[in-house]
Amino acid sequence: MVSKNWIKRKEVSSKEIDDFSKKHNFDKILSELLLERDLTDKTELEDFLNADISGLQDPFGLHDMDKALEIIDEAVETNSKIAIYGDYDADGVTSTSIMKLTLKKLGIDPIFYIPDRFKDGYGPNLDVYKFLAEQNIDLLITVDNGVSGKDEIKYLKDQGIKVIVTDHHDLPEELPDADAIVHPTIPGFEYVCPYLSGAGVAFKIADALLGDEALELIDLAAIGTVADSVPLLGENRVIVTEGLKRMSENNHVGLSELIKKCKLKINNMSEEDIGFKIAPRINALGRMANASSGVELLTTGDADFAKEIVDETEDINKKRQEIVSKVYEDTLVQVEEQKDNGVLVLSGKNWHQGILGIVASRVVEQTHKPTLVLQLDAESGIYKGSGRSPEGFNLFTALNNYRELFVAFGGHAQACGFSVDEDKLGELTEKIQSETSKQKFDVNGSVNEKYDLDLNVSELSFDLIKTINNLAPFGMGNPKPVIKLKNADLSQIQSIGKDGTHLKAKVASDKYQVDAIGFGMYEKAKELTTSICDVYGELGVNEWAGRKNLQLMLDDFEVSAEGKKMSQLKSIYLDYRNKRIAPSILDKFDSIVFFNETYYEVVKRHDANAKLVMYDQSCDGENILIYDRPHDIELFKKFIKENKTLHTALYFHTDLNSRYLTPDMHKMKVLLKYLYTHQNIRETDMQMVADYLKIQKSDVDFYLKVFFELDFVKIVNGFVEKADASKQRELTESPTYLKRLKRNDVEKILIESDFGSLLSWISEYDCHS
Known part of the structure; x- marks a missing residue:
């Protein structure tokens, strides 16, 4: 497919959008679209948005x-x-x-x-x-x-x-x-x-x-x-x-x-x-x-x-579609044979004259090269043809330079019709190749395309379609807005259509996803080295069996900068979380890395052949396995910033059933209120309190420790009593509470996230790229 260079239709500042939105009482998306199209005059806006017989x-x-x-x-x-x-x-x-x-x-x-x-x-x-x-x-x-x-x-x-x-x-x-x-x-x-x-x-x-x-x-x-x-x-x-x-x-x-x-x-x-x-x-x-x-x-x-x-x-029409598909397929061999030509001249003896222009347009769309498609009339010995060209190349000017070779000729910059004698076709094919350099047209260059909105998948909705449709009808001079979804996940790729060339996929980000269709894009999707892409498309509705779903009609997709980095990281980082690690597997690594002395001592007793090191030792150029998880995410950040490993397996000694519990503010308040309103509660009565309040005993012990550190409660003769706190205290002033928050960060980022999300987080700190 032709390489496309996507640029914003017009850069509009947030302030301009806000001011325009307030002035006209418009949605911000609508304001941005109108500003990009330079529709700012009040009368012009009214005529554009409310087109009617007046x-x-x-x-x-x-x-x-x-x-x-x-x-x-x-x-x-x-x-x-x-x-x-x-x-x-x-x-x-x-x-x-x-x-x-x-x-x-x-x-x-x-x-x-x-x-x-x-x-x-x-x-x-x-x-x-x-x-x-x-x-x-x-x-x-x-x-x-x-x-x-x-x-x-x-x-x-x-x-x-x-x-x-x-x-x-x-x-x-x-x-x-x-x-x-x-x-x-x-x-x-x-x-x-x-x-x-x-x-x-x-x-x-x-x-x-x-x-x-x-x-x-x-x-x-x-x-x-x-x-x-x-x-x-x-x-x-x-x-x-x-x-x-x-x-x-x-x-x-x-x-x-x-x-x-x-x-x-x-x-x-x-x-x-x-x-x-x-x-x-x-x-x-x-x-x-x-x-x-x-x-x-x-x-x-x-x-x-x-x-x-x-x-x-x-x-x-069905016959026309079949013939177009057949002739287009026939041209592909010639397209490949002429891959070094600047202008494609594709000819056949049994092609239907009425569809030559359609076929030429398809070839131009796929190759970005000026294209002539011709059919030979056997009786007259004359080729009749249609030509199409991409923006930037004037086909009429090019062909007009060789008018003497044509029996008939006419058209304009992007489309021409003509007739040429069979014995003149070779000469025309040879001479016209110089026209691309004359017009300084780069047939191998990327095509500049414009998009309108930078959005996240979560922002795609039926309401957004209604907003966009304020600009309808769309066509020449008023194209349908193209949405860019940056760093989206293009997944669940399927081949569809009679010839299997069309793409059906999902475009996702975080927990949100939308169906996507791309005509003629399956081969391109198959060649992706990573699913993280910048995706461009037009938002619409697919109605099937009475149900309406959002659907993105793809214009293009390309591996994003983050996607390229993610692809590199996937070749370096391996996901060993929740896997069983036999001692023999540990021997396959140069070093086993630990963040906790306890685990270091346990594994040391197994006489592993691999080198056992703590996180503050260098592992540059090695194949390593990170055995356990740090209690502070900053330690892990520092490690991946400083160690350019060959491969890093992430084990984290993970047990999905064992988690650091996130502090529950409601439960903390319930427990504190209970302790304040009940007397003669011994420190040893906490199991009974936990059962009564339906709070895990481990949570009660944790909350109680936080209360002690913040002077919310005190122990007098073995009984828990309200302390005479002299000032308002923040929970983060408790070392125990703060430590738990840090461990929860580790849990959320390193353990609970899927591997793609984890790699995305790692990419911000990793030293490999």
Whole structure:
């Protein structure tokens, strides 16, 4: 997998967060997230956090909107024949559907044409325009394309056909001579939301034509907006937020059937449901067949017909998934063969042309290298391909340097489509390798990624999800917050998925843990040298069998600095606690270390071959076993700070059934009150007192000794009496009490903790690293 370098999205001080939180009465987590996104202006905050239809902008702010409406109004009045020319992706399908439904509401039944990816290609096609002209159309409306169709549109104009272009793609040097061009970035007429999707532009036309009735189409606009990965800011945020809400109104029976097939809850849809469930199915139609059925699905009022299309769409999507998996697997051999190349050129003879871009994206994600994936058309001898590249490398610029080698070529910085003759592929592969150095792009370098929150596992909760979701919908320009869990334990690693490449695990810290899923991360997890990692992921909910559980979607994990140290310590320290130690085992060590003279003398009588030493003697470079536990944890700290051993076995002469008891303040008060309120209690009566108060006799003896040392009680003629204490005393003034506390520290740290926690504590003082 690609190495990732994780940095905080923006460093915000605790004071800034506190001040912002108090000023706006926000949760501190929400305050930090907003500050990281530079959302501080009051009006901007209000619009961002409370996106609703009041945030929809005046549609007449778009270039030529008034002209477009005049032309459409005239066409409606004269009952003109209108054709809609769309595109084969989800944005194009929803744009076409919005325009078709809008015109139907005006009493026009338009025809529509969705280009075939394989036959017609992307964008305006002169042959198709000629075909539409033969249908005697009076008006052509393009959606999600057209701004680059100068020659094709001229043909229609020469035939006396009016043309309205609605588009959002990059503008060419020269605009077509259309009757109206509705576009958000025309120079001098830049719209307040310049990053509308194709569906967003189509919705604005519906808004201008229908007013409030257009809101019945905003759910389709939301699908196109999410699917096209435009920034979810400004009006786009309103379109998606409102569109998700209105999906439950069932305005489109086809969409409702599709949502049902995806097993989603129509009353609780999210942008992730669109991005991972709805849009891929619509896109599959254009990749594998013809996307016209997608428009039929989204515009039909017949539930039975809609169900048929949905079933067909599901079959096509499953086929698409299978083909993508197969072709991706086929590319892996070539990826390995080209591991020294800066640009990967992967080709096949029987690969499906519609999924080449998806495969290229997967390879880029795994390798961080610009990637071209091509399929040979045997009849023409031409390779048709798609290219993708990581951020930082301009693929369009790179390929444009060799334009003469292509039959056809187009695209932008991160994605290109092209055709190249079979006999030119070798030359292209060789020449393009120099482009990474020209652009000073390090294909072996780490990728900079941003995270938002530093948290502990204990802080993960359903309430935290609610706080984070104040920033939804998430997408381009407003990514879902990534959480960093420092020094977490990544454990219970399992391989899941059909091909076993996905990871299921637990992420834990202290007594808290959360389920985690990492796509394509099992191999990486298997290679970990220690489970102590810095973990990065997005918090969500996994709902199964009616139960909801927190789940972390992993973005990455890496052995933490502490984890590396822990890994080293695991090779040095051995856990012998609660094991039986036979004399023969002691002989395997260079030295046996003691903290107590008593144990030293006992073991000495066994004639052990190993050297027996006290804790204040040097054991540098030796294999040792620490036999017993110190009464003061500071002695153990000093020992591990000063002795750089080869291996250290920790025995501590541990008996799990024998513990130093923690002083119980309540029991101490009960005993002291009893002694103060009862007379004639002899020192020898303590067993009876212990039985009556239900306190262990050993505890009573300990507490009584503490009371004597603090002058709470005294012995007079063998009887226990209240002492005349002249001042308030603290328990820690008792040497016995203080000694017990120190022994309890030893107990808690060295005996009771699990080995991982013990090593974590040792790492703070150990001298090996």
